[in-house]
Amino acid sequence: MLAFRRVLSLGIALASLLVTRAEAEAAPCGRVRFVTVYDSHGLTAFGDRLDSWLLAQKDAELESYTLGGASTEWLLTAKVSLRGYHYHSCDKSPILARVRLPERKLRAPTLDELLAPPGTYEKQVVLVGLGSNMPGEPSLQVGNVEQTIRRIKSRPNTVCIWIGPPSMRKWSPSFGDKVYAMLRDGIQAATDDPKAAPACHLVDSRKLSAYPDGGDGWHYGFFPAGIEAATKWADGVTSELEKVLRAAKPAPATLAKNEATTRLPPLLTPRR
Numbered sequence: 001m002l003a004f005r006r007v008l009s010l011g012i013a014l015a016s017l018l019v020t021r022a023e024a025e026a027a028p029c030g031r032v033r034f035v036t037v038y039d040s041h042g043l044t045a046f047g048d049r050l051d052s053w054l055l056a057q058k059d060a061e062l063e064s065y066t067l068g069g070a071s072t073e074w075l076l077t078a079k080v081s082l083r084g085y086h087y088h089s090c091d092k093s094p095i096l097a098r099v100r101l102p103e104r105k106l107r108a109p110t111l112d113e114l115l116a117p118p119g120t121y122e123k124q125v126v127l128v129g130l131g132s133n134m135p136g137e138p139s140l141q142v143g144n145v146e147q148t149i150r151r152i153k154s155r156p157n158t159v160c161i162w163i164g165p166p167s168m169r170k171w172s173p174s175f176g177d178k179v180y181a182m183l184r185d186g187i188q189a190a191t192d193d194p195k196a197a198p199a200c201h202l203v204d205s206r207k208l209s210a211y212p213d214g215g216d217g218w219h220y221g222f223f224p225a226g227i228e229a230a231t232k233w234a235d236g237v238t239s240e241l242e243k244v245l246r247a248a249k250p251a252p253a254t255l256a257k258n259e260a261t262t263r264l265p266p267l268l269t270p271r272r
Contacts, residue, residue: 029090030061033121035114037075038129041166042066043083043098044220045227049234051087051095054127057245061121062089066098067108071133072144072186074108075151081106099222111151115158124158125245128200131179132165132218138175138182145186149200153190160200161244162187166209166233170217176206201244208236 034054038047043066055062067074068083084106087095116124128148134141145162152160164183165176183202190199209232211217212225220230 028061028116028121031059031122032057032061033116033124034060034062035124035126036062036064036129037070037108037114037127038064038066039070039132040066040068040083040219041132042129043068043085043101044222045098045230046166046220046234047085048095048098049231050127050237053234053238053241055089055095059122060089062087064088064095065106065109065114067106069133070108070130071135072130072141072148074130075111075114075128075148076144078108078110081108111148115152115155118156122157124155125161126152126158127161127163127241128152129163131162131183132168134179138178139185141182142186142189145183146189149187149190153199159244161203161241162200163203163237164205166205166220167211168218169211169215180204180206203237203240205233205237208240209233 034057036042036047036051036054041047042064047064047066051062051064054060064085064087066085067079067081069081070079073079082105083103085096085098085101085104086106087093115126131141149160149162152158162183164180165171167176171179180202187198187200187202192199209220210229212220212229214223215221215226220226220233
């Protein structure tokens with residue numbers, strides 16, 4: 001009987017140790033969680049620069065997904081990219097320069113996988129950089145944008161920022177206008193109260209970028225002019241992000257099934 005009790009006590013102690021380790025692995029490594037989701041533009045110096053800036057913010061934790069070929073529905077359908085990259089700062093590994101990334105398949109996370117459970121962080125800031133890949137008429141993507149934003153905003157203390165496509169030589173100005181009209185319409189559709197702040201902040205990258213001479217007309221590649229242009233684009237985006245993070249308050253959480261709206265505290269001021 002005494003031996004049985006000792007075995008039982010040992011079993012309980014081991015189980016407690018396992019739970020503690022599991023909890024430690026799931027624990028956040030920052031109070032503010034930044035999440036980035038890029039298409040192939042994230043495979044350039046733009047992704048390097050922007051992720052590094054986010055990780056340098058006060059109390060920041062960063063989880064970054066790059067999905068070559070991704071379009072606006074990928075976070076709803078969890079498609080697989082043939083050229084993907086995933087980074088999580090809690091792993092304590094350095095950000096790997098995009099120019100050295102090996103080719104690997106990566107499934108897009110679902111929004112439930114992407115977003116942390118309520119109460120895990122003081123705040124989540126989700127940056128969606130999709131919209132350069134248009135399978136069909138841009139106006140057909142409005143519903144995908146709306147659904148994505150609604151799912152993001154259903155989580156309390158979550159800020160949504162949509163980084164629109166940059167200037168590209170292969171896009172006519174009129175087509176770019178259609179894409180941005182689609183993004184604005186999707187954001188408006190996800191904003192239930194017209195008097196409130198938009199459900200997602202839209203960054204118009206066309207105003208912050210200029211496609212360089214050379215390249216394929218789409219990507220800001222790893223040639224000198226491409227790297228310089230991608231870096232300037234990223235710096236323009238971070239200037240816009242500073243304004244959002246310093247001055248803007250997040251819109252109220254939109255209603256999802258079986259979920260209620262939640263009043264959100266002010267945003268933290270980023271470290272300069």
